[in-house]
Amino acid sequence: MKICSLYLSLLLLFSCGCTKKTATEDLHDKKKILCTIAMISDLVQKIAEDNAVVVTLIQGQHDPHSYQLVKGDDEKFLNADCIFYCGLGLEHGSSLTVQLHDNPKAHSLGAFLEKNNAALISIDQITDPHIWMDVQLWSQTIPYIVDTLSALDPQHAAQFQENGKKVQRELQELDATIRSTLQQIPKEKRYLVTTHDAFHYFGRSYLAEANELCDSSWRVRVQAPEGLAPESQMSTADIHKLVEHLITNKIGAIFSESNVSSDSIRKLVDACSKRGFQVHIAKKPLFADSMGAKSSEADSYQKMMLYNTKIIRHELCPES
Secondary structure (H helix, E strand, O other), X not given: OHHHHXXXXXXXXXXXXXXXXXXXXXXXXXXXXXXXXXXXXXXXXHHHHHHEEEEEOOOOOOOOOOOOOOOOHHHHHHHOOEEEEOOOOOOOOHHHHHHHOOOOOEEEHHHHHHHHOHHHHEEOOEEOOOHHHOHHHHHOOHHHHHHHHHHHOHHHHXXXXXXXXXXXXXXXXXXXXXXXXXXXXXXXXXXXXXXXXXXXXXXXXXXXXXXXXXXXXXXXXXXXXXXXXXXOOOXXXXXXXXXXXXXXXXXXXXXXXXXXXXXXXXXXXXHHHHOOOOOEEOOOOEOOOOOOOOOOOOOOHHHHHHXXXXXXXXXXXXXX
């Protein structure tokens, strides 16, 4: 009788062990999603939750404009079931472009927005890839992400839909918070000068006066010595033009960015000083092309945008 009971117990134990998936097997079954930048990964992860493995290609403070593939990146592309990237010229490193071009697994959030409303992503008739800097604009990519994930993994489509709606509500609240916070800055102080042209959408949405949106006069509120890509070359004429802008509008603070050299804005400080006008570089850099390190105050998209808002508000209107 004891032998029989022992046999049954062992049989039950082994049968249970055969049907239960290990953590490794469960991970293997999940879809692999590769995202080029952290801002996309953050959005995709919130929608997919634990139903997918989300990997960020360009990590830390690397520049997405000039990123070239390194050892191990080819394998990430090979293993990915789906790839999300910004597009609109952001990821223009030659080796990365080759992997994204005509790749049936690759989905451009920027191309989706451009197809639906090209006017929204054009600044002075130039396509600007920094679409995440306008929270409301960025939230318009959520249905596209939801639909793409649902086609890839129909079993969890309902959950993707529900998560997408939740994230959209969160981003609507974030958008309103940023706008109300920055609109409290007096309009004569609401000027932003950063290292490179990553804040056009931000300025249009959060710094401009309502009447300035009609004739694009809001454009003067956001300036930078370098172009849409930080590797752009700054000329003497660019420096002179920005110095005049700083002095004319009495702008006392300019901003560096976390992953971009501050050389260009230091030149602005020196040039202004020679003209007898004092301008300082904000103590803390802004985040534009990358998010903060893990456990920092800018380690998610929403936290990054709130962090930028807090720093800008403090520097442009320290008395408030």
